[in-house]
Amino acid sequence: xxxxxxxxxxxxxxxxxxxxxxxxxxxxxxxxxxxxxxxxxxxxxxxxxxxxxxxxxxxxxxxxxxxxxxxxxxxxxxxxxxxxxxxxxxxxxxxxxxxxxxxxxxxxxxxxxxxxxxxxxxxxxxxxxxxxxxxxxxxxxxxxxxxxxxxxxxxxxxxxxxxxxxxxxxxxxxxxxxxxxxxxxxxxxxxxxxxxxxxxxxxxxxxxxxxxxxxxxxxxxxxxxxxxxxxxxxxxxxxxxxxxxxxxxxxxxxxxxxxxxxxxxxxxxxxxxxxxxxxxxxxxxxxxxxxxxxx
Amino acid sequence: xxxxxxxxxxxxxxxxxxxxxxxxxxxxxxxxxxxxxxxxxxxxxxxxxxxxxxxxxxxxxxxxxxxxxxxxxxxxxxxxxxxxxxxxxxxxxxxxxxxxxxxxxxxxxxxxxxxxxxxxxxxxxxxxxxxxxxxxxxxxxxxxxxxxxxxxxxxxxxxxxxxxxxxxxxxxxxxxxxxxxxxxxxxxxxxxxxxxxxxxxxxxxxxxxxxxxxxxxxxxxxxxxxxxxxxxxxxxxxxxxxxxxxxxxxxxxxxxxxxxxxxxxxxxxxxxxxxxxxxxxxx
Numbered sequence: 112x113x114x115x116x117x118x119x120x121x122x123x124x125x126x127x128x129x130x131x132x133x134x135x136x137x138x139x140x141x142x143x144x145x146x147x148x149x150x151x152x153x154x155x156x157x158x159x160x161x162x163x164x165x166x167x168x169x170x171x172x173x174x175x176x177x178x179x180x181x182x183x184x185x186x187x188x189x190x191x192x193x194x195x196x197x198x199x200x201x202x203x204x205x206x207x208x209x210x211x212x213x214x215x216x217x218x219x220x221x222x223x224x225x226x227x228x229x230x231x232x233x234x235x236x237x238x239x240x241x242x243x244x245x246x247x248x249x250x251x252x253x254x255x256x257x258x259x260x261x262x263x264x265x266x267x268x269x270x271x272x273x274x275x276x277x278x279x280x281x282x283x284x285x286x287x288x289x290x291x292x293x294x295x296x297x298x299x300x301x302x303x304x305x306x307x308x309x310x311x312x313x314x315x316x317x318x319x320x321x322x323x324x325x326x327x328x329x330x331x332x333x334x335x336x337x338x339x340x341x342x343x344x345x346x347x348x349x350x351x352x353x354x355x356x357x358x359x360x361x362x363x364x365x366x367x368x369x370x371x372x373x374x375x376x377x378x379x380x381x382x383x384x385x386x387x388x389x390x391x392x393x394x395x396x397x398x399x400x401x402x403x404x405x406x
Numbered sequence: 407x408x409x410x411x412x413x414x415x416x417x418x419x420x421x422x423x424x425x426x427x428x429x430x431x432x433x434x435x436x437x438x439x440x441x442x443x444x445x446x447x448x449x450x451x452x453x454x455x456x457x458x459x460x461x462x463x464x465x466x467x468x469x470x471x472x473x474x475x476x477x478x479x480x481x482x483x484x485x486x487x488x489x490x491x492x493x494x495x496x497x498x499x500x501x502x503x504x505x506x507x508x509x510x511x512x513x514x515x516x517x518x519x520x521x522x523x524x525x526x527x528x529x530x531x532x533x534x535x536x537x538x539x540x541x542x543x544x545x546x547x548x549x550x551x552x553x554x555x556x557x558x559x560x561x562x563x564x565x566x567x568x569x570x571x572x573x574x575x576x577x578x579x580x581x582x583x584x585x586x587x588x589x590x591x592x593x594x595x596x597x598x599x600x601x602x603x604x605x606x607x608x609x610x611x612x613x614x615x616x617x618x619x620x621x622x623x624x625x626x627x628x629x630x631x632x633x634x635x636x637x638x639x640x641x642x643x644x645x646x647x648x649x650x651x652x653x654x655x656x657x658x659x660x661x662x663x664x665x666x667x668x669x670x671x672x673x674x675x676x677x678x679x680x681x682x683x684x685x686x687x688x689x
Contacts, residue, residue: 219493288530292590295486296543297520297597306546311533 158384162377170378174344175360179371184379186343187360190259191328191386193347194356197263198270198327203320205267206274210316213275214282215304234272241269242336250337257338260350265333270323277319281312314401321394325387331358357383436463438505439601439631440485445499446659447480449492453659454480457499460650460665467623467632469642469668472652473683477660478635479527481652482603484508485633486522487515503601520547523594527606529586531578531593536561536570539578539589543597556596564592565622584615591622595630602626604634608641620645639684643672651680 173183217223245265255261285308293303334356341363343355357379364376440462447455455477462468470478483489484501487508501508508518520543531539540557549556557574561567566588570576578589587607594602604623608616623632623645636642642649649672650665664677675681682688 286530288526288528289532291488291491291524291526292530292532292593293542293546294491295488295519295524295526296546296593297516298542298546299516302546306542307532 158377158380161374162379162381165374165378166381170375171382175342179369179375182364182372182375184357184360184375184382186346187355187357187379188382188386189347190339190343190354191356191383193259193350193354194262194266195324195328195386195390197259197350198266199320199324201263202267202271202274202323206271206320207278207316209271210275210278210282211304211309214279215300215308230272230275234276237332238269238330239332239336241265242333244268245333246337256351257340257353258351259347259354261337262334262339262354262356263350265337266327266330269330269333270327273323273326274320277323278312278316281315281319282308284315285311314398317397317401318394321390321397325390325394328356328386328390329358329383331356331362334359335362357386436466438462439464439503440633441500441502442481442484443500443502445481445484445497445501447477447484447489447498448496449480450494453657455484456655456657456659456661458660458662460662462631462633463648464631465627465629466647467627467634467645468665469646469649470633470635470652471637471639471642471649471683472660472663473654473688474637475660476652476654478652479605480660482605482633482635483524485601485603486519486524488524490515520597521599522601522603523597523599524603525587525590525594525605525607528610529583529590531581531586531589533577533579535575536578536581536589537574539593540596543593547597549597560592560596561589563595563626564588565618565625566592582615584611584618587611587615587619588622591619591626595626599630601631601633604632606635606637609637616641639672643668651675651677651683653679653683 170183171188172185173181174185175187176182213223213227242265245261245268249255249261249264250257253261255264289307289311290303293307294300298306339355339359340353341355341359343353345352347354361376361379361383364372364379367373438461441460443459445455445458446453458481470481472478480489484497485503485508489495489497497509503518503522506513508515532542534542537557540560541553544553544556558567558571561570566585569585570581570589578586581589587610591602591607608619611619620641623634626632627647634642634645646668648665649668651663651671652660653663655661663679664671664675666676671680672684675684
């Protein structure tokens with residue numbers, strides 16, 4: 112019988128060369144990672160040294176002022192929290208419902224593919240464009256003025272595509288075997304979605320939503336466009352009130368010439384970072400708790 | 407939609423079994439629970455089943471055997487209309503449960519599926535507690551009796567009660583593969599079905615777990631009509647009263663070659679192809 116094995120001389124293993132290229136790749140990835148971390152650490156240290164001494168109860172509870180020593184970000188912090196909560200209430204139900212419809216109900220069609228493509232594209236539209244839309248539609252046409260409601264609706268438009276895409280991914284990750292199992296027991300479609308699919312997808316949906324909300328809290332451009340004011344010397348008390356938010360307050364302080372305002376801006380950045388960190392931590396904790404409940 | 411209760415016994419469906427294929431005199435008394443008449447099935451344009459006429463009798467285990475791709479699972483899923491979920495699939499001919507065409511517009515698939523339970527190839531417990539897994543079906547179907555008792559009796563009937571009774575709040579996913587499959591059987595039994603469809607229920611299990619499921623199938627056949635699809639001919643021989651042999655035709659669709667008492671199929675099949683398959687000459 113003829114041997115089908117290729118002759119030994121045709122092999123050239125180049126072991127040392129293969130190992131070397133592995134090391135080079137490892138170094139490359141490690142350097143990339145550390146670059147990011149170093150830059151981030153440098154920024155953090157810079158902000159902390161500038162702003163940490165500004166942070167005290169007074170800074171958090173005072174309204175903005177012409178004098179750096181008296182100025183605080185009370186109204187901006189409250190405005191950001193209002194915006195966060197209201198945006199969540201508007202965007203979460205809309206986004207999750209859209210995702211459920213697209214993923215569980217909508218029949219395969221050209222229209223569905225067209226809608227999907229557009230949602231993905233909308234996630235990439237610059238935020239200032241949403242600001243212009245919000246200005247034209249909510250502030251002017253709907254007559255909501257420069258209110259928290261108008262701002263939240265604009266922000267909801269901005270993050271809806273992100274929530275929908277994340278929720279759809281979470282729904283798609285639920286294995287079909289669970290859907291079949293539920294239907295085979297005589298569950299109706301809605302019972303299947305409500306009792307089987309949603310509980311399995313909720314950790315992913317929540318994570319996507321909270322990360323999207325964190326983005327909304329950090330956004331400035333759309334709110335500047337709709338005219339969220341910088342100088343607010345009262346607590347917002349309802350959805351129709353004028354408001355400002357942390358990023359706008361920070362931006363405003365940075366643009367002022369006095370040195371004192373620059374360290375206030377650094378202090379504002381620290382507060383904003385803490386808010387974002389809290390939001391992300393909430394996402395992690397919720398995810399952990401839901402997943403533990405399920406396994 | 408009219409809510410049909412599937413307990414009417416229409417004479418039309420109680421077709422007397424062809425005495426020629428079996429010498430058993432009680433054959434004529436057997437009540438047909440499931441039947442298909444000249445059924446064809448297509449996935450989009452690909453024909454998957456060709457002209458299948460077959461009957462399954464009350465409190466019997468019917469095994470469906472045949473090589474891969476012969477449409478065994480597709481056929482099984484006709485009865486509880488799981489193929490409805492597949493886009494652009496089409497069925498032609500009569501698929502009957504207790505004499506009623508399951509594809510008739512008056513039949514609600516949700517009600518049908520409560521009467522025809524299904525156990526899948528891969529154990530698919532819900533990511534919930536053992537208790538909630540079993541209570542799922544009764545809950546969605548509006549069961550108003552004592553849930554604790556129903557859960558216990560379902561787990562007992564699926565021969566898994568003793569292994570799980572100490573901690574029913576444990577996740578169903580924490581069980582072993584064989585236990586998961588018995589949990590799925592318990593879950594199916596909890597909605598009081600008449601029929602259990604089993605789609606290769608042991609293919610993902612080790613031999614020991616397989617034996618336990620096979621014993622269980624044996625016990626359950628006293629109360630339930632069971633149809634089991636299996637790749638494993640020994641399994642068909644061990645658990646079933648009757649065996650149907652499917653094969654792939656030249657056009658790629660699956661068709662019934664013959665169906666008879668299991669003993670006859672494995673000792674003296676009428677068709678040469680059946681003999682070739684069970685003796686291991688192909689497939």
